[in-house]
Amino acid sequence: MAAPEGAPTLVLAVPGAPSAAIRSLAEEVVSIARSELPGIEAEIGYLDGDDAEYPGLAAVLTRVDALRAERYEIAVAAGREVAAPEGPAAVVVPLLAGPDSALTRRIRQAVMDAGNTAELTDVLGPHPLLAEALHVRLSEAGLARADRARLFTVATAADGIILATVGGEEAVQAAGITGMLLAARLAVPVMAAALDQEGSIASIAEQLRGAGSEQLALAPYLIGPELAEGLLDAAAKEAGCAAAEALGAYPAIGRLVLSQYMSALGIAPQPGAPAR
Numbered sequence: 001m002a003a004p005e006g007a008p009t010l011v012l013a014v015p016g017a018p019s020a021a022i023r024s025l026a027e028e029v030v031s032i033a034r035s036e037l038p039g040i041e042a043e044i045g046y047l048d049g050d051d052a053e054y055p056g057l058a059a060v061l062t063r064v065d066a067l068r069a070e071r072y073e074i075a076v077a078a079g080r081e082v083a084a085p086e087g088p089a090a091v092v093v094p095l096l097a098g099p100d101s102a103l104t105r106r107i108r109q110a111v112m113d114a115g116n117t118a119e120l121t122d123v124l125g126p127h128p129l130l131a132e133a134l135h136v137r138l139s140e141a142g143l144a145r146a147d148r149a150r151l152f153t154v155a156t157a158a159d160g161i162i163l164a165t166v167g168g169e170e171a172v173q174a175a176g177i178t179g180m181l182l183a184a185r186l187a188v189p190v191m192a193a194a195l196d197q198e199g200s201i202a203s204i205a206e207q208l209r210g211a212g213s214e215q216l217a218l219a220p221y222l223i224g225p226e227l228a229e230g231l232l233d234a235a236a237k238e239a240g241c242a243a244a245e246a247l248g249a250y251p252a253i254g255r256l257v258l259s260q261y262m263s264a265l266g267i268a269p270q271p272g273a274p275a276r
Contacts (some may be wrong), residue, residue, distance in 0.1 A: 003039035009064045010042040010261045011057070011118065013107045014101075016225035018046045018054035025224055025249050026073045026095065032254020033261070040261075041197045043090075047106055057092070057107065061114035065089040090118040091264045093257045097125045097221050097247060100167030121260040123220075126174055129252035131181035134163070134219050137244040143217040144186055160213025161190040162204050162230070162239055165221040168194060175221045182219070189213060192221070195231050205239040218243035223253060 010033060014026045023044070030042045031090035045057030045066060055063075068089045075082040088101040094107055104123070111118050124130065143158045161182065165175040175192035185192040189211060201218075208216055218236050220227065224246040236243040247253060 001037065003037050003041070004265075004267070006085075007040065007265065008088050008119070010040055010257070011060055011064065011090045011092045012042065012044050013047060013057050013092050013094045014044060014049075014112070014225050015047045015095065015103050015107075016227070018049045022046075022061050022225045023054065028249035029095065029254045029257055032249070032251055033258040036120065036255060036258050037262070038048070040209050040258075045110070047094075047103065047110070054144060057110040058113040061090055061092070061111065061118050065115065065117040088117060088119040091261050092118050092120045093260045094121070094123050095223055095253075095257070096123040096226060097130055097223055098165050098167060098171045098178075099123055100226065103168070113261055119264050121264050124223075124253065124256040124260065126177035126181075127252075127256060128178075128181050129256060130221070130247070131185060133247045133250040133252045134178070134182050134221065134244075135185050136250065137247060138186075138217060138219055139145070141217075141242065141244040143219075143242060143244055151232035157239070158213075158215050158217030159188050160216045161186065161188060161210075162201060162208065162216060162218045163190055163192040163221050164195050164201065164235055164243075165226075166193060166194065166196045166226060166231075168197065178221065190219075195227075195235050201235045201238050205241070216241035220244065220246040224247045224248050 012026055026044045032228055034040055042100035043060050046054045047057055049056045068085050072085055111120050139146040147155055162252055163175050163179045165171045172192045172194050179190040179192050192202045194200040218239055218241055220232055227246055232243055
């Protein structure tokens, strides 16, 4: 399956302060999407970008719309019979695992600033593939068994997971849905908490320990760019436990980005692709 001719450009909206590491992560996510749907045009727009190296989201959307108009004019001038561009020039997919009203409000404003020529999708989660990604990150950190069916044990495996997110109560509730899926995979209790709400992490750690969990682990329900520097380390210290890495460019992230794009266009997913 390939991208339809003239399909809108996939624009990945990346939060957080731009950096080489964040650009590398975003490029890898886009690369995964391209490998799943050959022929797709994709761009990266940074919510806090403002230069050629890290272009702002509104600037990217404006350029994409101008390029579509230019291609149409060139085709007409060449005498080719082509339909005038219709629908959105781009589909914007936020690089966010869960809801964050402050960030999505800014992304929506960028779409408006660019002339409303793009369609904005929802965030990536909750989704079973994110539970899989969380499981993998925990196992990579030695905090969970990679496979429940295996007979060996991991000495450092946690018996209680704090699923850490940002974005307030709405984000915590959404993370809780993926948390239930993760709990089913690990057969240990999982509770969500907000990194950006004072006392939330400590409160959930206390609840888990009160329910009998002795060895906790912190699992970031975050892709990475939206995570303020030092916030995760401070939370792990507050909870008195080890932490796994953020989800990063785990393959499921790229697949979910593409799934949101295809859903916005009404394209049926390929067999084996993540359903929304």
